[in-house]
Amino acid sequence: xxxxxxxxQQAASRAMxxxxxxxxxxxxxVIQETKKEFDGDFTLVVFPFARxxxxxxxxxxxxxxxxxxxLVPEIEDFNVIKGFLNLSLKADWWVSFFANAVQDEQYxxxxxxxxxxxVVEYCSPNTNKPLHLxxxxxxxxGYSVTEILKANGYTAIPTCLFNDxxxxxxxxxxxxxxxxxxxxxxxxxxxxxxxxxxYYVDYSVKLAEEVAQLxxxxxxxxEAEKAAPSSQAIQEMLIKWEEGDPETRELWETMxxxxxxxxxxxxxxxxxxxxxxxxxxxxxxxxxxxxxxxLERGIFFKDDAGSVVVDNSDVKLDKKVLLRSxxxxxxxxxxxxxxxxxxxxFHMDKSIYVVGDEQNYHFQVLFAVLKKLxxxxxxxxxxxxxxxxxxxxxxxxSREGTTVDIDDLVEEVKQKAKEETQRLGKxxxxxxxxxxxxxxxxxxxxxxxxxxxxxxxxxMLFNPEESVDLQGHTxxxxxxxxxxxxxxxxxxxxxxxxxxxxxxxxxxPLNEGERSLIKRLFQYKALLQEAAHTYNPxxxxxxxxxxxxxxxxxxxxxxxLQAEKPNTSSFRFALSAFTGKALKEALSLLGIAVxxxx
RNA sequence: AGACCCAUAGUUUAACGGAAAAACGCUUGGCUUCGAACCAAGUAGAUGCGGGUUCAAAUCCUGCUGGGUCUUCCA
Numbered sequence: 001x002x003x004x005x006x007x008x009q010q011a012a013s014r015a016m017x018x019x020x021x022x023x024x025x026x027x028x029x030v031i032q033e034t035k036k037e038f039d040g041d042f043t044l045v046v047f048p049f050a051r052x053x054x055x056x057x058x059x060x061x062x063x064x065x066x067x068x069x070x071l072v073p074e075i076e077d078f079n080v081i082k083g084f085l086n087l088s089l090k091a092d093w094w095v096s097f098f099a100n101a102v103q104d105e106q107y108x109x110x111x112x113x114x115x116x117x118x119v120v121e122y123c124s125p126n127t128n129k130p131l132h133l134x135x136x137x138x139x140x141x142g143y144s145v146t147e148i149l150k151a152n153g154y155t156a157i158p159t160c161l162f163n164d165x166x167x168x169x170x171x172x173x174x175x176x177x178x179x180x181x182x183x184x185x186x187x188x189x190x191x192x193x194x195x196x197x198x199y200y201v202d203y204s205v206k207l208a209e210e211v212a213q214l215x216x217x218x219x220x221x222x223e224a225e226k227a228a229p230s231s232q233a234i235q236e237m238l239i240k241w242e243e244g245d246p247e248t249r250e251l252w253e254t255m256x257x258x259x260x261x262x263x264x265x266x267x268x269x270x271x272x273x274x275x276x277x278x279x280x281x282x283x284x285x286x287x288x289x290x291x292x293x294x295l296e297r298g299i300f301f302k303d304d305a306g307s308v309v310v311d312n313s314d315v316k317l318d319k320k321v322l323l324r325s326x327x328x329x330x331x332x333x334x335x336x337x338x339x340x341x342x343x344x345x346f347h348m349d350k351s352i353y354v355v356g357d358e359q360n361y362h363f364q365v366l367f368a369v370l371k372k373l374x375x376x377x378x379x380x381x382x383x384x385x386x387x388x389x390x391x392x393x394x395x396x397x398s399r400e401g402t403t404v405d406i407d408d409l410v411e412e413v414k415q416k417a418k419e420e421t422q423r424l425g426k427x428x429x430x431x432x433x434x435x436x437x438x439x440x441x442x443x444x445x446x447x448x449x450x451x452x453x454x455x456x457x458x459x460m461l462f463n464p465e466e467s468v469d470l471q472g473h474t475x476x477x478x479x480x481x482x483x484x485x486x487x488x489x490x491x492x493x494x495x496x497x498x499x500x501x502x503x504x505x506x507x508x509p510l511n512e513g514e515r516s517l518i519k520r521l522f523q524y525k526a527l528l529q530e531a532a533h534t535y536n537p538x539x540x541x542x543x544x545x546x547x548x549x550x551x552x553x554x555x556x557x558x559x560x561l562q563a564e565k566p567n568t569s570s571f572r573f574a575l576s577a578f579t580g581k582a583l584k585e586a587l588s589l590l591g592i593a594v595x596x597x598x
Numbered sequence: 599a600g601a602c603c604c605a606u607a608g609u610u611u612a613a614c615g616g617a618a619a620a621a622c623g624c625u626u627g628g629c630u631u632c633g634a635a636c637c638a639a640g641u642a643g644a645u646g647c648g649g650g651u652u653c654a655a656a657u658c659c660u661g662c663u664g665g666g667u668c669u670u671c672c673a
Contacts, residue, residue: 035617045616050653057653083653084617126673163673280673307671316601317669324671331673360602361668387604388666424635442635454611459604459666470635473611473621480635491632530614542612545620556628556637576632598635 003526004097005031005042008072008087012044015067020060022052033523039079040086041519047083057083091510094518099502101521102578108585110529113154119342120146122354123272124161127259128168129197131266132403133389133462134356137451140591141386142354143272144452144537147589152532157346160274161338164256165281168200170237173251174230175199175206185258191265191407192258206230242328266406270444271591276345278338287333290340290373291323299372312368320365335366343377350380352535357385357457384535387459389451404462414443416468417476427597438595442476443468445592449475452590453541473545475592478583481548482594484555485580491561492573498566500574507565513554517575520550521582537590544586551579 006026013026030048034040046061054060058080065078065085076090101107122142125131131139142158149156176183176199185192207230214224225231240248267273291308294300300310300322308323322333342351353363363383370378391404418439421427427435446468453473454460470476498504510518523543531539560572584594 030614030616032614032616035619038617043617045654047616047653081617166673168673305671318601320669321671326671328671330671356667357603358667359673362673364602385603390666420635424633426633426635457603458611461610463610469622471622472635474635476635477621480633484633484636488632495632538612542620549620552636553638555632559632561632573632597633 004074004089004093007074008042008044008068011068011071012064015064015071016049019063019067020052020054022049022054024049033519034086038081038084038086039088041089042087044085044087045083046080046085050083061085091515094515094522095506095510096502097522098518098575098578102500102574103502108524108528108582109151109153110525110532111153112529113149113152113532116153116350117155117157117346117348118149118350118352119157119159119346119348120149120352120354121159121161121278121342122146123274124163124355125263126163126168127196127256128172128200129403130191130193131263131406133391133406133409134403136270136406136409136447137386137389137460138354138356139270139272140448140451141384141456141537143270143591144540144589145352145354145384145535147591148528148531148535148537148540151528151585151589154532157275157348158273159276159278159342161278161280162260163280165241165252165284167234167238169196169252169256170234170241171203172196172199173248173255174233174237175203176255177251185261191262192260193262193266194405196255196259203230269410270406278341280334283337283341284329284334287329287335287337288323288327290336291329291333294322294369294373297373310365310369310372312365315368317361317365317368320369322369332362332366332369336369339366339370339375339377339381343375348377348380350382351377352382352384354384354386357387359383360385382535384456386456389460389462392461392463404464409464410443410447412464413447413468414439417442417446417470420470421598430597438598441593441595442470442479442598445475445479445587446470447475448590448592449478449541452537453545455538456536475587476598478544478548478587479592479594479598481551481555482580482583482587483596483598485551485576485583486594486596488560488573488576489580495561495569497561497570497573500570504567504570506567506571508563508568511558513550513557514572514575517547517550517554517579520547521578524582524586531589540586540589544583544590547579547582547586551576551583 008031009026009029012029013024016022016024030045032043032045034043044064046057046064049060050057061080061083065080065087068087069075069078074089074093075087077088079086120142123131123135123139125135146156146158176196179202180199183195185195188195190198207225207228210228210230211221211224214227215221219227237248241252291300294310295302295308300308303309306325307321309319309321311319313319320332321330322336323329339351342348355363360383363385367378367381367383370381421435421439421442427438430438450462451460527539527543531537554575559569560576561569563569563572587594
């Protein structure tokens with residue numbers, strides 16, 4: 001069934017042909033939602049027709065409007081303002097649209113991705129510190145994109161890469177060796193990632209001191225950074241690790257183990273689950289094979305120093321080293337191997353990397369290299385790049401320990417949700433366990449929503465005060481609308497209303513609140529598709545807010561369950577219940593749950 | 599030095615090349631209740647600056663200014 005919008009486009013195209021004799025492809029005709037300060041449901045933009053020199057847009061609009069009313073039975077009326085032709089559909093059409101939607105079990109899904117597989121890599125931390133606010137934005141994006149793709153019929157596979165070896169973890173290991181006194185998460189009561197992160201910060205502090213001393217002796221900065229004892233120690237440790245030195249490997253396993261254990265908790269609390277994990281330590285060697293292959297095929301070359309290099313100047317990028325002169329691999333080397341691993345395992349059509357925009361260049365290079373190698377998956381690669389999260393105090397730096405830890409943050413918002421809930425006192429009769437669950441859902445909802453509502457590519461400011469706001473354009477606002485609906489559902493069960501069916505005769509005309517709400521629900525599918533095409537969860541987040549606002553207006557209007565006519569009550573109730581489903585669906589795409597009461 | 603990204607109300611954010619929209623804040627009004635974490639009303643802008651393309655530019659092109667990132671045999 002073609003949508004009403006396509007119907008109008010096609011009719012308009014025909015009308016322009018018969019009345020003016022001009023050919024305009026239906027799909028090029030712009031139809032948009034009518035702005036709320038004007039009368040109408042959809043607006044056809046007439047300005048572009050001006051190029052046919054047919055006269056004033058107003059006149060064309062009038063003429064076209066008259067023809068469309070004749071041609072399209074769903075259209076009831078029209079008005080023209082400048083070059084905008086506003087069309088109103090018959091109320092009956094909206095009513096029957098809604099009746100169909102209610103019966104449609106597939107209403108909140110599409111099948112545009114059927115038969116296609118997408119691998120989504122996200123989170124991907126260095127295993128030397130706790131996950132922080134930046135990761136949280138990443139996780140919400142990655143999780144949501146995965147869910148949005150699934151809702152559109154794609155097979156979406158969430159994966160996570162652990163950068164589990166190299167200098168970062170070595171710094172924590174070295175510092176622990178020096179000053180750790182055999183501390184463990186158990187002995188200190190610290191979560192494993194925090195303990196390891198503490199030593200990482202300690203290391204940086206110590207290194208800075210050493211460098212400062214060397215600078216005093218007149219050494220220049222670069223030299224000093226290299227010559228510092230701690231720095232030297234890391235180089236040794238890296239070599240020992242590569243050589244498989246048992247003691248080093250054991251410490252590495254142990255400390256990473258602490259971190260994984262802690263991450264598991266955090267992932268669970270956030271509700272994310274990965275289908276596949278990749279470990280830098282397992283693949284970093286294998287990237288070399290790909291590099292070798294490129295070298296043999298003459299796509300890469302060896303420079304004077306003996307390192308393997310690719311020249312990307314043909315695609316407006318620089319030269320890039322792919323393998324060090326000593327034969328060891330680089331960050332990009334391992335990404336070559338992982339890309340291949342993903343393809344071998346999943347034969348995906350698309351592969352998405354959710355990574356911060358500071359790595360834009362890296363991914364340009366990576367994708368360019370894979371294209372040169374003519375890999376079958378090269379065309380489906382996409383870097384979902386997002387902006388950094390800033391704090392009012394400035395940029396987060398994990399080396400300086402100025403990050404906002406996810407676990408701490410969640411506790412903080414949960415506490416705020418608790419205070420607000422208690423202040424409002426609407427939770428009588430709930431058990432301690434239920435209350436705790438509720439605070440968690442609300443706090444998490446507020447936090448996730450705050451991060452999800454901003455366009456991914458934009459840098460965003462995280463103000464701890466505002467982000468845990470519970471009023472206005474927030475997660476709890478939407479959750480609140482949902483609990484109102486849940487409450488209606490409970491009440492309705494006690495009433496004896498006629499059940500809602502498509503045949504139920506409406507005895508009252510559709511009012512403004514009802515109509516706006518149905519129109520908003522009408523947008524769901526198109527929006528879900530757009531979110532999948534643009535990999536943009538913010539579209540869903542903002543839609544959910546608008547839907548909740550429309551519902552609240554409707555709710556504040558004439559009574560739902562106690563309308564004068566029972567059939568009207570049934571209809572309004574069905575509209576509420578369906579809105580509740582839509583809110584729940586939309587929020588679930590963002591990993592946000594809805595409570596029954598709050 | 600070069601490349602890329604960003605700049606919208608006091609603040610945080612929206613807006614397929616098509617009528618600049620919300621929230622927070624501030625000022626009011628609405629609970630003898632289908633839940634006031636709500637609703638309604640008021641308040642605020644020549645979309646950083648200058649050109650250009652277009653019937654139409656916050657959006658595209660271009661030159662500035664300001665902020666950020668990258669261009670390392672770091673990850």
